[in-house]
Amino acid sequence: xxxxxxxVEKISKLSRLNIDESKINDxxxxxxxxxxxxxxxxxxxxxxNQNEEDLISDYATRDDSIIEKLSNDEVLMNAKNKxxxxxxxxxVIDEE
Amino acid sequence: xxxxxxxxxEVHAQxxxxxxxxxxxxxxxxxxxxxxxxxxxxxxxxVLPVLNTEAVRLAIIAGLNTKCKINxxxxxARKHYFYPDLPKxxxxxxxxxxxxxNGLLVVNVDGNEKKIRINxxxxxxxxxxxxxxxxxxxxxxxxxxxxxxLIEIVTEPDISTSEEAVEYLKKLxxxxxxxxxxDCDMEKGNFRCDANIxxxxxxxxxxxxxxxxxxxxxxRYVQKAIEYxxxxxxxxxxxxxxxxxxxxxxxxxxxxxxxxxxxEDAHDYRYFPDPDLKPLIIEDEELERISSDLNQSYEEKLSxxxxxxxxxxxxxxxxxxxxxxxxxxxSLELINExxxxxxxxITELIKYKSDIKLDAxxxxxxxxxxxxxxxxxxxxxxxxxxxxxxxxxxxxIVKDMGLTQESSEDFLISIIDEVIEANPSEYERINNGEEKxxxxxVGQTMKLTKGKGNPQIINKILKEKxxxx
Numbered sequence: 013x014x015x016x017x018x019x020v021e022k023i024s025k026l027s028r029l030n031i032d033e034s035k036i037n038d039x040x041x042x043x044x045x046x047x048x049x050x051x052x053x054x055x056x057x058x059x060x061n062q063n064e065e066d067l068i069s070d071y072a073t074r075d076d077s078i079i080e081k082l083s084n085d086e087v088l089m090n091a092k093n094k095x096x097x098x099x100x101x102x103x104v105i106d107e108e
Numbered sequence: 109x110x111x112x113x114x115x116x117x118e119v120h121a122q123x124x125x126x127x128x129x130x131x132x133x134x135x136x137x138x139x140x141x142x143x144x145x146x147x148x149x150x151x152x153x154x155v156l157p158v159l160n161t162e163a164v165r166l167a168i169i170a171g172l173n174t175k176c177k178i179n180x181x182x183x184x185a186r187k188h189y190f191y192p193d194l195p196k197x198x199x200x201x202x203x204x205x206x207x208x209x210n211g212l213l214v215v216n217v218d219g220n221e222k223k224i225r226i227n228x229x230x231x232x233x234x235x236x237x238x239x240x241x242x243x244x245x246x247x248x249x250x251x252x253x254x255x256x257x258l259i260e261i262v263t264e265p266d267i268s269t270s271e272e273a274v275e276y277l278k279k280l281x282x283x284x285x286x287x288x289x290x291d292c293d294m295e296k297g298n299f300r301c302d303a304n305i306x307x308x309x310x311x312x313x314x315x316x317x318x319x320x321x322x323x324x325x326x327x328r329y330v331q332k333a334i335e336y337x338x339x340x341x342x343x344x345x346x347x348x349x350x351x352x353x354x355x356x357x358x359x360x361x362x363x364x365x366x367x368x369x370x371x372e373d374a375h376d377y378r379y380f381p382d383p384d385l386k387p388l389i390i391e392d393e394e395l396e397r398i399s400s401d402l403n404q405s406y407e408e409k410l411s412x413x414x415x416x417x418x419x420x421x422x423x424x425x426x427x428x429x430x431x432x433x434x435x436x437x438x439s440l441e442l443i444n445e446x447x448x449x450x451x452x453x454i455t456e457l458i459k460y461k462s463d464i465k466l467d468a469x470x471x472x473x474x475x476x477x478x479x480x481x482x483x484x485x486x487x488x489x490x491x492x493x494x495x496x497x498x499x500x501x502x503x504x505i506v507k508d509m510g511l512t513q514e515s516s517e518d519f520l521i522s523i524i525d526e527v528i529e530a531n532p533s534e535y536e537r538i539n540n541g542e543e544k545x546x547x548x549x550v551g552q553t554m555k556l557t558k559g560k561g562n563p564q565i566i567n568k569i570l571k572e573k574x575x576x577x
Contacts, residue, residue, distance in 0.1 A: 073161045073164075074158045075162070076126045076162035076163070077132075079127075084141075087143075087251070088142065097142050097143075098141050098239070098250060099248065099249035100243065100245075101192040101247050103245070
């Protein structure tokens with residue numbers, strides 16, 4: 013995948029990150045490096061004879077019973093702003 | 109120009125589980141804000157989602173009941189967007205490998221059968237709730253709903269009219285309620301619909317540009333929203349303008365749809381397989397076990413009720429809520445009076461459906477007393493209102509409240525004699541043929557028995573006394 017300035021700008025926008033104009037080129041090479049690592053992984057030979065379904069058969073699932081929940085105080089413990097039992101966030105009107 | 113309409117529907121139904129899709133917090137509507145939230149729902153660092161097996165079972169049941177193929181392998185994906193209702197920054201959903209696909213639902217509109225194909229059913233977690241009008245300064249966030257398990261049921265664009273859309277939704281809702289998959293309570297938002305609508309000149313093959321109407325939560329609004337949108341799009345095309353592909357919102361006050369300005373790139377969700385969750389494999393044995401546990405289909409249940417002599421209107425009501433038909437089934441095992449049971453469920457018990465502690469045994473005891481005439485209808489309603497929340501024995505309540513109906517003929521004859529003695533002139537008039545005075549005598553007798561006399565028996569005795577037919 014070719015990484016260019018435009019792609020970095022798009023991803024920073026989607027991620028709500030402000031990347032300084034002067035740093036963008038650094039990110040271009042960073043992104044490229046990361047993607048190259050992934051490509052490298054793809055080249056690792058797969059010596060297992062097991063098919064994918066066997067490999068993932070031990071799925072960690074849980075029964076539908078209530079085990080744990082937090083108190084309202086605990087839930088809001090790290091909130092920057094709160095209002096009564098709610099988190100309070102900057103007014104948003106647009107959906108999604 | 110003449111156009112034809114092409115509609116596809118996406119329904120979100122909330123699964124009837126005790127806990128959330130990937131966390132152990134309670135899946136309960138209407139609790140205190142932020143009281144059903146766990147570290148997983150908060151998206152705290154280092155936590156891992158663990159899949160709820162019951163949610164998977166219910167999604168499979170939904171698939172089987174809509175003739176879908178259940179996919180042996182399905183995967184969970186991250187759908188990214190930034191919004192305060194979603195602390196993780198992404199929603200866990202299924203994307204290219206859903207749990208079920210290629211289903212079918214047949215609906216009837218004005219006597220015509222219409223086949224609507226289901227493209228897919230996928231599982232996903234719900235987002236939290238934002239409240240904008242409680243504070244001037246802030247939007248308030250309640251995360252109780254965040255992580256609640258949903259299935260999204262997506263049709264092919266096979267729907268051609270607003271009526272077909274509504275019939276499809278009604279039928280789907282009945283099927284899901286009956287199968288125990290979801291309560292589909294639209295007021296609580298656990299059955300929500302998005303409609304994709306486009307029009308094209310009659311005869312044209314390619315689909316027109318579609319608009320999506322989001323989160324319509326009543327059948328009537330779905331119909332109105334679709335009808336408005338069809339007219340709006342036709343007007344745009346007639347003027348020679350182009351339809352803009354966009355998301356629109358329905359306003360129930362004006363019956364119109366409005367463009368929901370969405371920011372550029374807002375729909376770049378950057379889906380990718382969630383590395384915290386391995387692909388889900390449904391083993392053949394498991395699928396077989398779930399299939400063999402399946403109850404009757406909705407249609408089979410419907411005809412079995414009709415064959416008991418119930419009217420189709422009554423059956424529709426019974427089948428609209430699981431608490432109603434399960435109560436009916438349990439009661440029918442105890443007393444073979446389908447009509448009596450059905451009448452009392454759909455006229456009386458239904459009033460209390462959100463808060464029923466009563467069990468079928470005590471309900472049937474009450475019906476037996478009504479049938480035997482040992483208590484009149486009005487008293488029985490009063491007793492029901494008490495036992496429905498306490499599940500006490502109706503006999504005890506009847507005794508405590510002194511409501512037992514007096515059906516002893518000897519006793520009633522003695523009361524009637526008292527009434528006649530106290531009203532000699534009316535007695536003479538009725539004997540001279542003034543038959544309408546019968547009601548007066550019934551009323552006086554009821555009064556002396558303090559409302560506990562059995563009116564049918566009083567009537568019978570009086571008619572015999574006055575030689576009325």
